[in-house]
Amino acid sequence: MHSKAATYVILRSSSAGAVAAATSSVAAAAVAASIIFSPVGDESSRMEGVREDLQRAVQLNQITEEQAVKFEARLAGRLLGEG
16 A cells, blocks of 8 residues: 555656646746737837746746847847847
């Protein structure tokens, strides 16, 4: 009986890791969707909104600071015609 309990704990822990990974992916998709579907404004106000959304995602540990900086730079290049 003891070995079954240990197996359950191990399986339960790996399931929690999978759920955490899936939650992180869903959160990143939600950030991207909020950026894509936000109302169109001028480029500077759009970039400010993107910056705020990315900082919120960093604070919630959904993405890293490095990912936020890279994404913001890529998006700025597209919005401003630099990329």
